Amino acid sequence: MNPDDLILISVDDHIMEPPTMFDAHVPRRYKDQAPRVVNDGSSEKWWYGNVEGRNLGLNAVAGKPRDMFNVDPQQYGDMRPGCYDVHERVRDMSAGGQLAGLNFPNWTGFSGQVLNQGPDRDLNEIMIRAYNDWHVDEWCGSYPDRFIPCGLLPVFDPERAAKEVRRLDTKGCHAVTFPENPHAIGLPSFHSGAWDPLFAACCDVGTIICLHVASSAGGVATIPDDAPASVPMTLSSTVTNFSLSNLLWADFWFRFPDLKMSLTEGDIGWMPYFVDRAMHVQKFHSGWTRHQFPDGQSPRQVFLDHILCCFIDDRVGINNIDEFNIDHVSWESDYPHSETTWPNSPEHVAPLLEPLNAEQAAKITHLNAMRHYQFDPFSVRTPEKCTAAALRSEVSDVDTVTRVGQAPGEDQGKRFLERRKYGKNTPVTSGS
Numbered sequence: 001m002n003p004d005d006l007i008l009i010s011v012d013d014h015i016m017e018p019p020t021m022f023d024a025h026v027p028r029r030y031k032d033q034a035p036r037v038v039n040d041g042s043s044e045k046w047w048y049g050n051v052e053g054r055n056l057g058l059n060a061v062a063g064k065p066r067d068m069f070n071v072d073p074q075q076y077g078d079m080r081p082g083c084y085d086v087h088e089r090v091r092d093m094s095a096g097g098q099l100a101g102l103n104f105p106n107w108t109g110f111s112g113q114v115l116n117q118g119p120d121r122d123l124n125e126i127m128i129r130a131y132n133d134w135h136v137d138e139w140c141g142s143y144p145d146r147f148i149p150c151g152l153l154p155v156f157d158p159e160r161a162a163k164e165v166r167r168l169d170t171k172g173c174h175a176v177t178f179p180e181n182p183h184a185i186g187l188p189s190f191h192s193g194a195w196d197p198l199f200a201a202c203c204d205v206g207t208i209i210c211l212h213v214a215s216s217a218g219g220v221a222t223i224p225d226d227a228p229a230s231v232p233m234t235l236s237s238t239v240t241n242f243s244l245s246n247l248l249w250a251d252f253w254f255r256f257p258d259l260k261m262s263l264t265e266g267d268i269g270w271m272p273y274f275v276d277r278a279m280h281v282q283k284f285h286s287g288w289t290r291h292q293f294p295d296g297q298s299p300r301q302v303f304l305d306h307i308l309c310c311f312i313d314d315r316v317g318i319n320n321i322d323e324f325n326i327d328h329v330s331w332e333s334d335y336p337h338s339e340t341t342w343p344n345s346p347e348h349v350a351p352l353l354e355p356l357n358a359e360q361a362a363k364i365t366h367l368n369a370m371r372h373y374q375f376d377p378f379s380v381r382t383p384e385k386c387t388a389a390a391l392r393s394e395v396s397d398v399d400t401v402t403r404v405g406q407a408p409g410e411d412q413g414k415r416f417l418e419r420r421k422y423g424k425n426t427p428v429t430s431g432s
Contacts, residue, residue: 001353001361003346004389006097009366009375011148011310012212012264012332013101015139016060016076016083017108019044024138025130033123034130035107035115044075046107048127051117053107058416060106062092062336063402069338070408071416080402083336086142093146095398096343097388098333099366100377102148103139104177104212104264105131111179111215112152116428125154129164136171145380148373149173150210155187156428158194162201169205174374176202178209179216180243180263185428190246199256208308208372211243212264229413240266241274244307248278248299249291253306260372262308265334269316272323275303304328308372312339318352326360330368343400346388 019037026034035048046053057070060079076084082092093101108114108131115131118124132151140147151168153161153176165176179185188194202209213236223232240263247261278299282291293301304325310332311317321329331349334340341348353361366386370376377386384390 001350003350004387006346006350006388007366007383007386008098008331008345008388009369010098010101010333011262011330011369013103013335014059014106014337015103016079016106016336018084021134022130025133026126030123030126035127043072048114049118051114053114054109055107058338060336061338062340062342063400064405068405068407070406071412072409074406078405086139090143090146091395091398094391094395095400097346097392099386099391100146100148101333102150102175102373104150105152108152109215110212111177113185113428115152116154116156121156124156125160128152128154132168136173145377148175148369148375150175150177152177155179155182158197162197165198165201165207166205169207174206175208175210177212177215180211180213180240181216184216187428190250196252196255199252199259203256203258206374208260208262210262210264213237213240213266229416237266241270244271244274247307248302253302254294260306260308264310265332267314267317268309268311268324268329269314271309272320275300312341313348315352318355321356326363327368329364331365
C-alpha cells in the first residue's frame with residue numbers, strides 16, 4: 001500500500017484553543033464572566049471563574065523530540081502554532097499528509113467538563129454555546145473541507161443538551177462530545193433513562209455521540225501512587241472498557257435503534273475479547289441476571305450495530321478486523337498530543353493496513369468518517385487533490401520539527417500522576 005495514495009481523515013485530533021476564542025461570541029453583558037487565560041509567569045492557564053482548565057503539557061507536543069515532551073503546563077510560545085492557529089493547523093495537516101480531522105476540545109476537558117462546572121447553569125450554557133459558535137463558525141468554518149465539527153453539550157440538563165444538538169445540526173455539526181462514564185462525575189448513568197431526550201435528538205438529526213477517553217473519571221483506581229508513569233500510560237485505553245461494557249448492556253439502543261456512539265482514543269485490539277466476555281455472561285448468567293435482549297439481540301449485535309471505534313497504532317486490531325463491523329472502524333491522528341503519528345502518519349498507517357484490501361482500507365482511512373459525520377470534503381476539492389502526496393506538495397515549506405518549548409524538569413512521572421488526579425472527578429452538576 002503506497003502511503004502517498006492514502007486519503008486520511010482523523011476522527012480524533014485536538015485544539016489548544018487560542019486566548020481570543022470567546023471575544024466575538026459571548027454577549028457583551030457576560031464578557032467579564034467569560035473564560036480567560038492567565039499568565040502566572042511560567043505558564044498560561046485557562047480559568048472559568050475559579051475553575052482551572054485542563055492544561056497538561058503532553059497535549060501540545062507535536063513535532064518535538066520525545067526527550068522534549070513535558071507534562072507541565074506551558075505557554076503558547078512553547079508549542080507550534082498549528083496547535084492553536086487554524087491556518088497553521090491546516091498547513092501542518094497538509095505537511096503530514098492528512099486531509100481532515102474531527103477536533104476535540106482541550107482546556108475545557110475532552111467533554112467540556114470545565115464549562116459545565118461553573119456556578120450558574122444559565123451562564124454555563126451561554127459559554128458552551130459561545131464555544132460551539134467559535135468552533136463551528138471560526139475554526140471549522142475557515143476550512144470546511146478540512147474539519148469535522150464537534151460540539152460541547154450542557155450535560156447538567158439532558159433537555160438543554162438535546163436542544164443544543166438540534167441547534168448544532170442547523171450549523172452543520174453532527175458530532176458532540178460526551179462524558180465516557182457520566183456517573184463518574186455525578187451525572188445520571190447510561191442505564192438511568194435520563195438521557196433519552198438527548199438520544200432522541202441525536203437520532204432525529206443523525207448526530208454521533210463521541211465518548212473520548214479520560215473525559216470523565218481519572219483512570220483506574222487501583223494504580224498505586226508510587227507507580228511509574230508508564231503504568232497509567234499503558235492502562236489508559238482500559239478506561240474505555242468501562243464505557244464499552246456499560247453500553248453493551250444498555251437498554252436504550254432498543255428505544256433508539258439509529259443511535260451510534262464513538263469510543264475515541266481507546267484503540268480497538270482489546271474489544272473483541274470483551275465482546276466475547278459479554279456473550280459468555282449472557283450465555284451462563286442470564287438465568288439469574290434476567291437481562292433480556294429483545295428480538296434475539298445480543299451484546300455482540302449491539303457492538304456491531306451501534307459502536308464506532310478508532311485507532312492510532314493497533315496491529316492487533318487490524319489483524320482481527322473480521323471481529324468488527326468494518327463500516328464502524330476509523331483512523332485517528334491525535335495531533336498535537338504525545339501519541340500522534342504526525343507528521344509521518346501515511347508512512348505509519350500504510351504498513352498496518354497491508355492485511356486489508358483496498359475497499360477496507362479506504363473505509364478506515366476516510367470513507368467511514370465521511371459517512372458517519374455527514375462530511376463531504378470532495379465537494380470542495382477533488383479526491384485527487386486529497387491524497388497525502390497532493391497535500392504535501394502544497395506546503396513544502398512547512399518545518400515539521402518544533403523548535404520551541406522547555407525541556408522537561410525532574411519528577412515528570414510523579415507530577416503526571418498528580419495531574420491525572422486533579423479535577424477529574426469534580427461533579428458537573430454544580431450551579432443553580
